[in-house]
Amino acid sequence: MSKKINLKSLSKDELFRFIEDRGLPRYRADQLIHWIYKRYAAKIDGITEFSIDLRNVLNEITFISNLELVKRLKSLDGTEKFLFSLEDGQTIESVLIPDKSLRIRRITLCISSQAGCAMGCSFCLTGRIGLIRNLKSYEIVDQIIAVNRIIKPERITNIVLMGMGEPLANFDNVVEALWRVVLFIGISKRRITLSTAGITPKILLLPKKAPEVNLAISLNATTDVSRNEIMPVNKKYPLKSLINACKRYPLQPGRKITFEYVLIDGKNDSAEDAHRLVDLLRDLRCKINLIPLNPHAGSSLKRTSDQNVLEFQKILLQNNMRALIRESKGQDILAACGQLKAMY
Ligand code: SAH
Ligand code: SF4
Numbered sequence: 001m002s003k004k005i006n007l008k009s010l011s012k013d014e015l016f017r018f019i020e021d022r023g024l025p026r027y028r029a030d031q032l033i034h035w036i037y038k039r040y041a042a043k044i045d046g047i048t049e050f051s052i053d054l055r056n057v058l059n060e061i062t063f064i065s066n067l068e069l070v071k072r073l074k075s076l077d078g079t080e081k082f083l084f085s086l087e088d089g090q091t092i093e094s095v096l097i098p099d100k101s102l103r104i105r106r107i108t109l110c111i112s113s114q115a116g117c118a119m120g121c122s123f124c125l126t127g128r129i130g131l132i133r134n135l136k137s138y139e140i141v142d143q144i145i146a147v148n149r150i151i152k153p154e155r156i157t158n159i160v161l162m163g164m165g166e167p168l169a170n171f172d173n174v175v176e177a178l179w180r181v182v183l184f185i186g187i188s189k190r191r192i193t194l195s196t197a198g199i200t201p202k203i204l205l206l207p208k209k210a211p212e213v214n215l216a217i218s219l220n221a222t223t224d225v226s227r228n229e230i231m232p233v234n235k236k237y238p239l240k241s242l243i244n245a246c247k248r249y250p251l252q253p254g255r256k257i258t259f260e261y262v263l264i265d266g267k268n269d270s271a272e273d274a275h276r277l278v279d280l281l282r283d284l285r286c287k288i289n290l291i292p293l294n295p296h297a298g299s300s301l302k303r304t305s306d307q308n309v310l311e312f313q314k315i316l317l318q319n320n321m322r323a324l325i326r327e328s329k330g331q332d333i334l335a336a337c338g339q340l341k342a343m344y
Pocket of ligand 1: 125161163195197216217220260294
């Protein structure tokens, strides 16, 4: 007997072809998309709109995969961390960041794009792990489905690709996942942010292939010398090429590129750095998120003092830059990848 097909492994075109090849009417594919991505059916038998006969036919040849929840940790600040296990036993994290302060409730999910990461940034715990493997597109999307199931009847409203991994190093799967999030799950591209360490050619390719999501850049330094030291990706794609790619990124009206700047004591937090940051970003429609380093045991890097964070911000503000201080959230639940932070 041939192996059963995971319906979540099929793209939209593949799903329609699969349905047609079996002599079923095309609307069955639309129904499958609806039940899998909007109603979070965990198995074929959960699709109660289908007759028992049809479910039997599908059960013979297909199945629906699901992430397995391994751990759920809730922080005092409302942030929740989920640890999921994948088919091969690897684990990934997703972080839920509810924002009750807004009139319209915003529920952001920070999702992973890889198990581990190959970029090796010195301040980042995921970087220490190294790359284990790329996530498949359905494993990226499934984090949203799994958490939506858990928080029902509420729904995730915003997505940030800021969990484990470098999304642009898993380009094709991330692009396919973005399409599914927009078209199948129904989250607007304006409510999705992709964060990258700066793989320049892929930043240029992204708007040609993917929905026009918001872009965030992990900048973290203002000279090539210091960026090379903490973010090795900079040796291949130095600051100039990164900033040029940002200048070419098509921005929707009213949108800005976010630059994340993790403040590390004595490494990138001087007044000169702040002034250089102003010069670097002067011609860009952007905002800057200053994130005091969330230190972790694997590294000797230290967090900048609160006083210094304020002084750094002051220089940016005096030069008409938009700069906010973003504390890492969920510190009590060990935002363990060291990256969990309030993006919004
Ligand atoms: N690989 C992508 C997305 C995941 S990292 C990227 O680098 O953009 C998400 C964010 O977490 C990055 O902005 C990174 O600078 C930040 N980060 C990583 N380690 C951190 C730490 N120890 N403290 C604070 N922020 C951290
Ligand atoms: Fe990878 Fe981003 Fe961590 Fe760098 S900061 S190691 S790119 S996850």
